[in-house]
């Protein structure tokens with residue numbers, strides 16, 4: 001009994017130490033990236049490439065995500081609000097939920113799945129095939145060349161993608177509410193205008209920016225310090241996705257609690 | 261004192277001791293071949309010379325200056341006098357062959373695109389590669405990748421070049437060609453070359469000096485002639501490939 005308790009404590013302790021070590025590692029990589037971010041030459045070409053990869057190439061799935069989220073939320077809220085005849089508020093409720101919460105979080109999860117995993121796999125492969133060492137040998141700093149452009153791209157592209165998800169979600173909600181459920185068009189729009197402010201949009205975009213930052217730093221860290229061949233790359237990719245997604249959800253709560 | 265000097269360098273990974281108070285002095289303007297068992301730490305030794313791995317203890321001098329405590333920027337500057345060919349070539353697999361060889365030129369020179377194109381073409385021809393410049397590394401054989409890696413390592417005319425098994429996996433004809441490329445480049449630019457090799461014939465062909473790494477230390481280091489006639493049982497066994505002797509198979 002005592003033994004079981006001790007070994008439980010021990011494994012908890014080991015896990016805690018590991019998490020601290022990882023967080024420290026992420027922080028060190030972050031500090032190095034921030035330093036290199038402001039030292040010329042600026043890698044414009046790599047930054048644009050990454051922006052295309054993270055932003056443009058994620059656009060379609062983000063639009064789809066926004067669309068179906070808007071649609072299903074409209075159905076669900078309508079079902080609930082009909083019970084006390086508040087159908088007129090369906091549009092504004094869905095829009096608020098999208099702007100403040102759903103669009104940034106779901107976009108972040110999609111970007112994690114698409115870009116975060118790709119970043120970890122790419123950097124991990126470069127690590128285990130010694131391409132990162134080759135960069136060092138050619139006197140090119142790998143943090144500057146590989147990590148910085150990815151962080152910049154994610155930080156700038158996440159809010160942009162979120163705007164698209166918002167837009168698409170609200171349009172989809174309009175179609176379901178007005179064209180399918182028969183809510184009055186004027187009331188639908190008027191209530192959105194009345195209850196949703198720019199501050200709700202900004203709040204969501206602030207979240208999106210933070211999420212983009214987290215996804216990039218965590219995925220880069222996991223990829224950059226991969227070891228153990230092809231298996232290691234697989235492990236790094238999985239860990240990057242899981243850790244980024246969790247970080248997004250935790251960070252979401254913290255920001256929401258602070259902003260309310 | 262040589263251009264690269266290891267002093268009591270110790271390195272272990274977890275509980276595995278790879279380099280054990282290793283001393284080595286590499287002469288400038290010569291080709292030194294490092295030989296030893298597979299997994300004996302030759303690649304690790306080479307990576308210490310260029311600062312990719314930091315030793316647990318000991319010091320590495322380049323041009324007489326200690327390097328293990330150098331910061332990122334200073335080390336970057338120092339690395340500009342080095343070229344390195346990795347064991348698995350380490351080509352950038354998101355770039356074409358051309359872009360791989362052009363990479364150091366684009367990073368560290370102000371040459372125009374046309375000049376770079378000429379140089380890259382010339383360097384690829386020198387390693388026996390034609391019409392591959394638009395291919396991706398994944399479309400090449402191991403030997404071709406290695407030759408692209410060689411072209412990339414030499415393209416900035418470095419003073420010191422580290423070769424990690426440049427001819428392993430190449431056919432005999434290509435092996436000879438790469439060996440003479442190494443010899444010619446070395447003579448022409450009076451380079452310092454450090455070569456890891458297993459191929460006994462190549463070792464004696466390209467080497468001025470030979471160093472035998474065994475059990476984490478350099479156990480013998482002298483010119484090819486004395487190496488060939490060495491009475492050290494480790495050296496004799498290594499070059500004869502005999503199963504009998506102090507080196508255990510397992």
Ligand SMILES: Nc1ncnc2c1ncn2[C@@H]1O[C@H](COP(=O)(O)OP(=O)(O)O)[C@@H](O)[C@H]1O
Nearest residue numbers: 273276278296297298299300301302303304305
């Ligand atoms: N980054 C590393 N992490 C852990 N072990 C390593 C690392 N690099 C090399 N080793 C170990 O050090 C030993 C020597 O490796 P290496 O220098 O590659 O041998 P070789 O002489 O064949 O080039 C091997 O047992 C290898 O497993």
Ligand SMILES: [Mg+2]
Nearest residue numbers: 302303347424
């Ligand atoms: Mg090796």
